[in-house]
Amino acid sequence: MVSIIVPAYNQASRLAVCLEALGNQSYRHDRYEIVVVDNGSDEPLRAVVAAWPRARYLFHPEPGAYSARNAGIRAAGGDVLAFTDSDCVPHPGWLESGVARLCAAPSSVVGGRVEVVARARHKPSAIELYDRFTSLDNARYVAQEGFSVTANLFVRKDVLMQVGLFDASLLSSGDKEWGRRARSAGHPIVYAADAIVEHPARHRLSALINKRRRLLGGRCRNASDRPGVDRRHLLLTAAGSLRPPIRYVRALRDRTDLPSLDKLRIFAVEMAMRCVDLYEALRLSVGGRPVR
Numbered sequence: 001m002v003s004i005i006v007p008a009y010n011q012a013s014r015l016a017v018c019l020e021a022l023g024n025q026s027y028r029h030d031r032y033e034i035v036v037v038d039n040g041s042d043e044p045l046r047a048v049v050a051a052w053p054r055a056r057y058l059f060h061p062e063p064g065a066y067s068a069r070n071a072g073i074r075a076a077g078g079d080v081l082a083f084t085d086s087d088c089v090p091h092p093g094w095l096e097s098g099v100a101r102l103c104a105a106p107s108s109v110v111g112g113r114v115e116v117v118a119r120a121r122h123k124p125s126a127i128e129l130y131d132r133f134t135s136l137d138n139a140r141y142v143a144q145e146g147f148s149v150t151a152n153l154f155v156r157k158d159v160l161m162q163v164g165l166f167d168a169s170l171l172s173s174g175d176k177e178w179g180r181r182a183r184s185a186g187h188p189i190v191y192a193a194d195a196i197v198e199h200p201a202r203h204r205l206s207a208l209i210n211k212r213r214r215l216l217g218g219r220c221r222n223a224s225d226r227p228g229v230d231r232r233h234l235l236l237t238a239a240g241s242l243r244p245p246i247r248y249v250r251a252l253r254d255r256t257d258l259p260s261l262d263k264l265r266i267f268a269v270e271m272a273m274r275c276v277d278l279y280e281a282l283r284l285s286v287g288g289r290p291v292r
Helices: 012-023 045-050 065-075 094-104 126-134 138-145 157-163 174-184 205-223 231-242 246-253 260-285
Strands: 002-008 032-038 055-059 080-083 109-117 153-156 189-200
Touching (some): 002 012, 002 065, 002 094, 012 055, 032 045, 032 065, 045 055, 055 065, 080 094, 080 157, 094 109, 094 189, 126 205, 126 260, 138 189, 157 174, 205 260, 246 260
Parallel strands (some): 032 055
Antiparallel strands (some): 080 153, 109 153
16 A cells, blocks of 8 residues: 655645646556645645545644654555655656566655746746756656655655654755655665656746745754854854855856757746845844744
8 A cells, every 4th residue: 555645734635636747647546645734825726636536635734744754654554655746747657667667675765856837838928937957857856865855755654763754844845855754764765757746837926936935944943053043143144145156157057958048037036046045144143033
């Protein structure tokens, strides 16, 4: 039995699309369940979940997606766990491909492919181009950084329990922290290119700004050896936002698949995000609360 764990926070319409995709998997329908963990939403998600007979609804108000995933893990009845997010759309063969890769190496952790897609696939906006360029390159994360994002992750439940649950205190990068623990415990991470989920590219500047602020707050907490935000990390972030973006320019230059105009649009958004970093670092350094 496979338990698919989906943390959710508001965005009921996106959850409905995700559940429809999960309900139409090529994997045998009597061999998997869907566990949706409502992380304290204001929107009525229970009714969305109730429309799908293989889906179970859990309410877990403690803030944080990793805390919600841990609640889903505890409730899961399967011996294999598959993770995705409520704004993702798994391809029909996603579950079958991911489980097959895991069965070939039962002690491993499997990360699948995440495709960041624009609303109009052939005419992405500058915001969508930027989000595609900077987000969810799971093939690189698996090969170079030794972890998989939880938007597309497969693992046996006994392996996960041996490694331990996700660190629920982390606001971001809990997947990276858990992946490193898994590797240290002797569980290699492998890539499944045909286990595909689509993730919508952020298309609003406000969403991009919120993500940038949330990640910065999470990184600061993760970097600190004591409760609260690490001010040294904030100062380094503020200083970094003022440095010439030489590495970024080189990375854009090396992307031969991108037209020059698209590179310029991505660069313009990056400059705006550096202003966000500077503002947020200064705000947090004087006692502001990290955004969720």
